[in-house]
Amino acid sequence: FKSVGIKGLGYYVPEKKMTNFDFEKIIDTSDEWIRTRTGIEERRFAAPDQATSDLCVEAARKAIEASGIVKEDIDMILVATCSPDYLVQATACLVQKKLNLKSIPACDLNAACSSFIYGLTVATGMIKGGVYKNILVIGAETLSRIIDMQDRNTCILFGDGAAAAVVGEVEDGYGILSSYLGAEGEDEEVLRTPAGGTKKPNTMETIANRENFLKMKGQEVFKFAVHALPNATSQALEKAEIKAEDLFMVFPHQANVRIIESAAKRLNLPIDKFYMNLQRFGNTSSASVGLALGEALEKGMIKKGDMIALTGFGAGLTYGSIIMKW
Numbered sequence: 548f549k550s551v552g553i554k555g556l557g558y559y560v561p562e563k564k565m566t567n568f569d570f571e572k573i574i575d576t577s578d579e580w581i582r583t584r585t586g587i588e589e590r591r592f593a594a595p596d597q598a599t600s601d602l603c604v605e606a607a608r609k610a611i612e613a614s615g616i617v618k619e620d621i622d623m624i625l626v627a628t629c630s631p632d633y634l635v636q637a638t639a640c641l642v643q644k645k646l647n648l649k650s651i652p653a654c655d656l657n658a659a660c661s662s663f664i665y666g667l668t669v670a671t672g673m674i675k676g677g678v679y680k681n682i683l684v685i686g687a688e689t690l691s692r693i694i695d696m697q698d699r700n701t702c703i704l705f706g707d708g709a710a711a712a713v714v715g716e717v718e719d720g721y722g723i724l725s726s727y728l729g730a731e732g733e734d735e736e737v738l739r740t741p742a743g744g745t746k747k748p749n750t751m752e753t754i755a756n757r758e759n760f761l762k763m764k765g766q767e768v769f770k771f772a773v774h775a776l777p778n779a780t781s782q783a784l785e786k787a788e789i790k791a792e793d794l795f796m797v798f799p800h801q802a803n804v805r806i807i808e809s810a811a812k813r814l815n816l817p818i819d820k821f822y823m824n825l826q827r828f829g830n831t832s833s834a835s836v837g838l839a840l841g842e843a844l845e846k847g848m849i850k851k852g853d854m855i856a857l858t859g860f861g862a863g864l865t866y867g868s869i870i871m872k873w
């Protein structure tokens with residue numbers, strides 16, 4: 548099999564900042580509570596005229612430029628998101644249109660916050676199988692549109708953003724060495740938007756009950772995450788036959804500093820190996836791992852040959868990890 552990896556990465560966050568102090572003006576919360584419980588200080592919210600596809604396009608243009616290929620060499624677009632522009636019509640098709648990439652296949656993939664890792668894995672499989680050469684994988688969310696700004700348990704956590712990767716053949720021995728994906732399907736409303744799908748279409752009643760917004764049992768997600776994050780990383784390491792201590796850096800899903808600290812302990816790794824930018828961007832779901840990696844690359848923190856892990860968890864509940872030699 549050929550070696551497949553990320554040929555170019557780009558990210559985008561909207562300009563508008565929402566600080567913890569902005570939330571103090573809207574709901575019964577405090578900067579101190581949010582910072583100590585989550586680590587988050589501010590997040591970005593999309594402008595009124597921006598939807599997920601718009602964030603995707605901004606990130607995609609940067610990724611294509613960084614990859615050194617021309618956009619016409621992209622064979623497929625996969626958008627990883629749980630906040631698409633529309634329920635029917637894939638966001639990836641809107642991205643295809645906006646990038647003027649006629650006729651190439653385009654579809655969405657939803658594994659909540661694990662979507663980017665799922666997407667990279669699907670793309671890698673297709674390229675290794677010889678189906679396509681270059682696949683544009685974009686993790687993007689406009690969560691500000693699906694959160695309940697009256698629910699202090701959730702609204703302070705999330706932000707908007709996008710990260711795009713051109714996935715294709717890389718130098719022999721480099722790129723994605725292993726991937727481990729999993730899901731523990733649950734039907735107890737641990738993390739979901741109850742109404743607006745086919746199970747419970749939106750009515751006056753669902754809207755009055757605010758069931759059209761994301762709901763979460765925070766502590767249950769927390770308990771799941773502190774196991775899922777290190778476990779998925781360990782499984783991917785084992786598949787790649789790499790030791791945890793050989794990891795140069797880990798890019799975890801940016802949900803909560805305490806979850807990441809717990810994962811570091813369980814993996815017996817120093818916390819400074821875990822890249823974190825949730826302080827500035829909050830939880831951007833499908834975009835978060837790519838946003839973290841994109842920033843680290845921009846800062847020149849990663850050089851060729853460094854061993855890194857991408858690792859995440861999300862609604863579903865899902866989890867996944869990728870080990871990559873940069």
Ligand code: ACO
Pocket residue numbers: 575576577580581584585659660661699700701703738763764765766767768769772802803830832860861862
């Ligand atoms: N400001 C002030 N007080 C608050 C706030 C707030 N924003 N939110 C909740 N509280 C209160 C609660 O009402 C509760 O008060 P009570 O004791 O009087 O009932 C108290 O704070 C403690 O609430 P807990 O839920 O026990 O707080 P906890 O320490 O568990 O922190 C948190 C909550 C931050 C949500 C945590 O559980 C967490 O991070 N969970 C994981 C969430 C996560 O990772 N979600 C992302 C999944 S990704 C995806 O797929 C979309």
